[in-house]
Structures are given as C-alpha cells and as structure tokens.
Amino acid sequence: MERQEQQHAFHILVVDDEPDLEPLIKQRMRPHIRSGQYSFLFAGDGNEAVDILSKDGRIDMVVTDINMPGMDGLTLLSRISAIDPDIKSIVVSAYGDMGNIRTAMNRGAFDFVTKPLDFRDFEVTIERTQAHIAQWKEALQSRDRLIALQNQLDLANSMQQAILPVDFPSGGDFDVHGSMVPAQNVGGDFFDVVTLEHGRIGLAVADVSDKGIPAALFMMSSRTLLKGAAIGQGEPDKVLAEVNNILHEDNRNDMFVTVLYVVYDPKTGSMTYASGGHCASLVVHADGSCTELPGTDGIALGITANYAYAQKEADLKPGETLIMYSDGVSEAANLQGEEFGTERLKGLFVGAAPTSAQEANATVLKAVTAFAGDHAQSDDITCLTLHRSMTA
Numbered sequence: 001m002e003r004q005e006q007q008h009a010f011h012i013l014v015v016d017d018e019p020d021l022e023p024l025i026k027q028r029m030r031p032h033i034r035s036g037q038y039s040f041l042f043a044g045d046g047n048e049a050v051d052i053l054s055k056d057g058r059i060d061m062v063v064t065d066i067n068m069p070g071m072d073g074l075t076l077l078s079r080i081s082a083i084d085p086d087i088k089s090i091v092v093s094a095y096g097d098m099g100n101i102r103t104a105m106n107r108g109a110f111d112f113v114t115k116p117l118d119f120r121d122f123e124v125t126i127e128r129t130q131a132h133i134a135q136w137k138e139a140l141q142s143r144d145r146l147i148a149l150q151n152q153l154d155l156a157n158s159m160q161q162a163i164l165p166v167d168f169p170s171g172g173d174f175d176v177h178g179s180m181v182p183a184q185n186v187g188g189d190f191f192d193v194v195t196l197e198h199g200r201i202g203l204a205v206a207d208v209s210d211k212g213i214p215a216a217l218f219m220m221s222s223r224t225l226l227k228g229a230a231i232g233q234g235e236p237d238k239v240l241a242e243v244n245n246i247l248h249e250d251n252r253n254d255m256f257v258t259v260l261y262v263v264y265d266p267k268t269g270s271m272t273y274a275s276g277g278h279c280a281s282l283v284v285h286a287d288g289s290c291t292e293l294p295g296t297d298g299i300a301l302g303i304t305a306n307y308a309y310a311q312k313e314a315d316l317k318p319g320e321t322l323i324m325y326s327d328g329v330s331e332a333a334n335l336q337g338e339e340f341g342t343e344r345l346k347g348l349f350v351g352a353a354p355t356s357a358q359e360a361n362a363t364v365l366k367a368v369t370a371f372a373g374d375h376a377q378s379d380d381i382t383c384l385t386l387h388r389s390m391t392a
Contacts, residue, residue: 009039010130011056015049015064015076016042016092021117028119038126046071046079053083061129062089063113066100074100077107088133090125092117098232102246105224114231121195124167131162163220165193168357169201173318173391174266176201177357178384179365181328181377188215188257189326189380190223194230199266202230202239205278205324205384206259209300214253222247222257222301236261236274237311240301244276244309247302256302260324262386264316269388271322274311276301279327282346284360286319286390288353290346293322319353321360322386328379332368335375340368357387 014025022042032038041056043049045068053059062080066073073091080087091104091112101112110132111125168176178191188208196202204226208219222243229242239261247257260278264271273293277300280292298309316322323345332340348367354360364383 009036010060011039011041011058012061012063012126013041013043013049013052013059015044015046015062015068015073017044017065017068029123032123045069046073046076049076050079050083053080053087057084059084059087060133061126062087063092063126064089065092066097066104067094074103074107077104077109081108086133086136088129088136090129098228098242101228101232102225105228111224112228128163135162163223164190168193169195171266173389174264174387175357175389176203176384176386177361179361179382181365181369181381183211183328183377183380188219189328189382190219191324191382191384192223192227193384194227196230196263197234201264201266201386202261203264203322203324203384203386204230204259204261205281205326205382206257207278207326207328207380207382208257209255214255218253218255218257222259226259226261230261235311236263236272237296237309240274240276240298240309241307244301244303244307245305248305251302256300258300262322262324264322264386269316269318271314271316272311273314274298274309276309279325279330280342281322281324282342283314283316284321284323284349284353286317286353288349288351290349292342316386316388318388319390320388321349321354321357323360323364324384324386325364326380326382328377328381329364329368329383331379332372332377332381333375334372340371344371354385354387355389357385360385360387 025040043052047070064073064076077089080089088110091109093101093112094115110129113122113125164180176193180189191205194202208215225243225246229239233239233242258278259276260281262271262273275296276298280295282290283293284290293314294312296310296312299307330340330342348363361383368381
C-alpha cells in the first residue's frame with residue numbers, strides 16, 4: 001500500500017548544501033510524507049540535482065537554494081528547463097536578496113521562499129505551486145481539445161484564482177480578509193497579503209490593463225515582483241518604484257497595472273501607503289461613517305521608468321476598517337446602465353460598522369452583486385479588507 005501511495009505522491013527535489021535541511025524537512029513535513037501526498041528527494045548541489053533529474057522522470061517540482069558550491073541554483077534553473085520544461089521551481093534566498101530573486105524569476109522560477117525557512121510559508125508556497133502545476137498539466141492535456149477561445153479563458157481564470165491568498169494573517173486586535181469574483185472573461189485583478197519584518201503586514205490590490213490571457217500573465221508576473229519588492233524594500237513608495245522599473249524594462253505590449261500598497265503595523269495601528277494610479281480605498285469608522293483614504297497621485301506601473309512615487313501615513317483607529325478594492329466594485333453596472341459608485345459604497349455601513357474584515361468583505365460583495373442583478377459582469381470584483389478591533 002505504501003509503495004502505491006508513493007507512486008501517486010507529488011515528487012519534490014530539494015537542492016541545498018546544508019546537511020541539516022534534509023532531516024528537518026522530513027520531520028516538519030512528516031504528516032504529508034506519511035500520507036503519500038509528498039515524496040521528497042534531496043541533492044547537495046546543482047550537479048547532483050541534474051543527475052537525479054536526468055534519471056528520474058517523476059520529479060514535479062524543484063526547491064533549490066541559490067548559493068551553493070559547484071553548480072549554483074541560478075545555473076540549475078537554466079538546466080532544468082532543458083531537461084523538462086514542465087518542472088516548476090521554487091528558489092530559497094536570503095531575506096531581501098531581490099537581485100538574485102529577480103534573476104531566478106527571469107530564468108523560470110515560479111515562486112520563492114526566504115531564509116531562515118518559515119515552514120508555514122514553505123508549505124503554502126508548495127501548495128500554490130502544486131496547484132499551478134495541476135492547472136498547467138490540465139492545460140497541456142486539453143490543448144488539442146480546445147476549439148474555442150472561451151475554453152482557454154476559463155482555464156486561465158482558474159490559474160489566476162489559484163495564486164490568490166486563502167490564509168490571512170490575524171492577531172489579537174486585527175484581522176484581514178480578501179476575495180475576488182472573476183468576470184466571465186479573464187481579467188487582471190489580484191490582491192496579496194505579505195508578512196513583513198517586525199510583525200508588519202503588507203496589503204496590495206492591483207488591476208492590470210486589458211483583459212484576456214495576456215492580462216492574466218502580466219498579472220501573475222506583477223504579483224510575483226510585488227511580493228519580492230515588498231520583502232526586499234521597506235517603504236511602499238520604494239516598492240512601487242522597483243516594480244515599476246522592472247515591468248517597464250520588458251513591456252513589449254505596453255501594458256500597465258494600477259496598485260495600492262499598504263504597510264500596516266498592528267502594534268500602533270499606523271498605515272503607510274502608496275498608490276500607482278489605483279482607486280482610493282475607504283476607511284469605515286467605528287460609528288459606520290466612511291471617508292476616503294487621501295490619495296498619493298502616483299501613475300500606473302509599467303508606463304514610464306524611474307518614476308518617483310509618493311507615500312502617506314494614516315492611523316487605523318480601534319473599531320475602524322480599511323476597504324481596498326478594484327474599480328470592478330465601483331464601476332459595476334445594473335441593467336439600467338447605472339454604476340454602483342463610491343457614494344453607494346460609502347453608505348453601506350451607516351449605522352452598522354463591521355466587526356470583522358470578513359464581514360466587511362462579504363457586505364461589499366453582496367451589495368455589488370445585488371445591485372448588478374442580471375447584468376453580465378464585465379470586470380473582476382476584488383476587495384481586500386483590514387479590521388482593527390475595538391479592544392486595540
């Protein structure tokens with residue numbers, strides 16, 4: 001029975017020269033290994049990994065350190081694509097090593113984790129990559145059967161959803177929740193939540209120009225770059241500036257992405273934020289009234305290089321909720337052609353302030369859906385919420 005389970009396991013090759021990593025992974029991932037969900041193989045450097053990959057056709061994923069003797073991780077990434085282009089890779093890098101992370105992404109890495117290894121983040125990253133691989137394999141198996149563009153759009157839509165966070169950070173006095181309702185055609189919305197140093201939380205909502213598969217691919221690239229920059233850079237204005245420059249370097253299709261990025265400190269309730277052409281977010285006060293977070297007037301990312309983004313600070317007081325959203329919320333239309341609008345959004349919580357981020361999120365989506373009625377959805381509807389409890 002165990003042999004049969006291993007045959008159906010997801011095979012992961014871990015490449016690292018640290019001898020303590022193998023027993024540590026086997027110990028921390030033991031439940032997944034014993035259940036037959038994952039099967040781990042180990043190599044001490046890139047040369048040994050190439051030998052294993054050449055002989056063992058079962059490898060689904062490679063997790064590789066960047067800095068190793070012999071063949072390093074960046075060289076290994078180039079070799080992997082030649083051996084099997086369907087193998088997806090995760091790189092392990094020092095905290096904030098944006099240069100190597102960027103090179104790794106350019107050489108085909110799907111995602112990354114940082115040292116020292118956080119096994120919860122490690123597990124989530126593997127799960128996200130596994131979901132992407134499953135979707136990719138489905139695409140390969142289905143490509144000969146695809147006879148209409150809508151089939152491709154539906155598949156890309158599933159891939160788009162697979163990378164969105166499903167586990168949200170929370171503390172004794174705050175919680176976060178996000179959701180996206182995709183349009184019938186593939187769009188470019190995404191949201192992300194990143195755990196930063198000193199207990200801070202990075203929150204982002206973004207919207208890529210255009211629709212369809214090119215927008216979905218640009219969205220995935222933007223999301224990866226934003227996550228890397230958020231970890232590597234401390235301030236939101238620098239995060240947007242770095243992502244903007246990278247996107248602009250090779251923007252052959254003249255696409256762009258609007259982004260609102262907020263860094264929240266649960267210890268003080270302070271929010272530092274910068275916007276790249278994104279619609280303003282809202283703060284719902286404890287009495288249910290609502291005001292817009294002052295904008296920073298930045299332009300969308302990818303349009304021009306070396307743009308200096310501005311940032312501002314604000315406090316999220318006890319009982320208040322931050323609502324970040326895409327224009328799919330405010331521009332949702334009903335059968336009469338009327339848009340939902342920001343004023344209607346502001347009025348949702350009058351007399352009934354939300355008591356959690358999830359409640360606020362559900363209220364927004366329910367109101368937009370009810371307003372649109374039978375009108376066909378033309379854009380992704382994305383909402384990311386942050387609530388600070390009254391006990392803070």
